[in-house]
Amino acid sequence: MYELRGVTKRYTRGKDVVHALDGVDLTIGDGDRLVIQGPTGGGKSTLLQMLGGLDRPTSGEVVLDGTDLAELPEARLTRVRSENIGFVFQSFNLIPTLTAQENVETALVPLGIKAADRRERAAEALKSVGLGERLGHLPSELSGGQQQRVAIARALVKQPKVLLADEPTGNLDESMRDEIMDVLERMWKEHGLTFVMVTHDSALAKKAPRLATIRKGRITVTEKTGA
Ligand SMILES: Nc1ncnc2c1ncn2[C@@H]1O[C@H](COP(=O)(O)OP(=O)(O)OP(=O)(O)O)[C@@H](O)[C@H]1O
Ligand SMILES: [Mg+2]
Known part of the structure; x- marks a missing residue:
């Protein structure tokens, strides 16, 4: 939990x-999903970086x-x-010279996982x-939606506790979104991820049980009861 x-x-x-960011207090429980919205320059990406x-x-x-x-x-x-x-x-931030499989494997290298296991888990x-x-396609040989799927696989292959997404559909057309x-x-x-996502998609924001709005570095959280 955060x-x-x-x-x-x-x-x-x-x-x-x-x-x-200007005095942000925020608690995010394990397994929670928090959607963040707000005007451009409000501090959303800065918060995700923190x-x-x-x-x-x-x-x-x-x-x-x-x-x-x-402090670490x-x-x-x-x-x-x-x-x-x-x-x-x-x-997306994929490495253009690596295949889909190799891009996903990169997330496992710092964890000291053996090459054969990396290949298997990435696949x-x-x-x-x-x-x-x-698996063998380069990013340039994939559609935007497919590239974002590779990025999602790369984010999750290490089985993290937390997934942070900054406008993950911002570069995609409507059908892919x-x-x-x-x-x-x-x-x-x-x-069972703790999932924090910045999005401008207001339909999604309406559905979110917990919605944070950041304006000028200040955060307001709205909880919807019964959602
Ligand atoms: N490295 C930096 N150096 C100086 N100012 C920065 C830097 N990064 C962000 N800022 C400023 O901090 C403020 C918040 O930026 P941030 O990227 O968090 O906004 P945002 O809410 O993600 O906006 P957008 O919706 O456009 O992505 C902005 O005014 C921005 O210009
Ligand atoms: Mg941003």
């Missing part, structure tokens, strides 16, 4: 200071299962990330997102 207390993030550029340990807050605590990520030395933070946290981004993960027939949302929803349920 417990964020008084999280601020300031970016300084010359005389300009941007308060990307949750994922990709960056550190200027002040405050980002506690994951009792450990404050803000870099090597341990990298380890927490590679073991526990899967990321999916708007722009399994790709099958589970419906890409069992595309629903497909990818369905895959994410299924993965959340099957893997």
